[in-house]
Amino acid sequence: MVYASWVAALLTGLIVGIVMMLQPGADKQNSLTRLFSPSSENAARVMGNTYNLVLTRTYLCGVRDEEYKPVTANRLADMMADYKGWEIVSADAHKLILLKREHDLSPACKENGYFGLNEDGMLTLFHGLPKEQEVVQTFYRINTAKMEASLSKEELENLKQGIRIHDLAEYNSVLSTYGEFQLMEEE
Numbered sequence: 120m121v122y123a124s125w126v127a128a129l130l131t132g133l134i135v136g137i138v139m140m141l142q143p144g145a146d147k148q149n150s151l152t153r154l155f156s157p158s159s160e161n162a163a164r165v166m167g168n169t170y171n172l173v174l175t176r177t178y179l180c181g182v183r184d185e186e187y188k189p190v191t192a193n194r195l196a197d198m199m200a201d202y203k204g205w206e207i208v209s210a211d212a213h214k215l216i217l218l219k220r221e222h223d224l225s226p227a228c229k230e231n232g233y234f235g236l237n238e239d240g241m242l243t244l245f246h247g248l249p250k251e252q253e254v255v256q257t258f259y260r261i262n263t264a265k266m267e268a269s270l271s272k273e274e275l276e277n278l279k280q281g282i283r284i285h286d287l288a289e290y291n292s293v294l295s296t297y298g299e300f301q302l303m304e305e306e
Contacts, residue, residue: 168192173216175208180232180244180290181256182225223287228255233281234293236261242297244290249281258294260302269300 174186205217235249242258
């Protein structure tokens with residue numbers, strides 16, 4: 120908790136400093152002194168600025184979601200406490216981008232994810248049935264001759280039609296099962 124407070128304070132200071140340094144005609148040496156002066160009109164202006172907080176999530180299935188939230192400078196430190204564990208990707212005078220790498224499937228992949236083969240014989244994760252061709256992520260080329268010799272017709276047909284996944288365990292299971300049929304470059 121103490122660490123999060125220090126990070127929030129440091130981040131707020133960085134953003135306020137950037138804003139002050141970007142002010143036209145700003146005296147760079149005395150900016151902080153003026154900022155923290157109780158009678159400073161700059162303090163009110165900076166603390167009233169609105170920043171765009173961009174929350175970016177990446178998921179194991181290849182999906183990337185972004186959420187945009189406006190936040191005033193005086194609420195920035197409080198907001199940062201809510202995003203403990205997020206990585207600061209970039210910060211400037213108007214925007215702060217945070218990233219969180221989720222070790223799970225995205226809600227969209229859980230809702231409508233299917234593994235199948237694309238037209239090039241690549242194991243692919245689709246949003247919807249493979250015939251709809253809405254690719255989320257492509258993995259590797261499958262040695263179809265080896266797979267046809269090893270699997271039953273039903274298992275082959277399941278892959279062609281699309282194997283529905285609902286969670287991370289099913290996702291990993293499909294990758295593991297078909298990984299043995301991965302076509303290596305020299306084959």
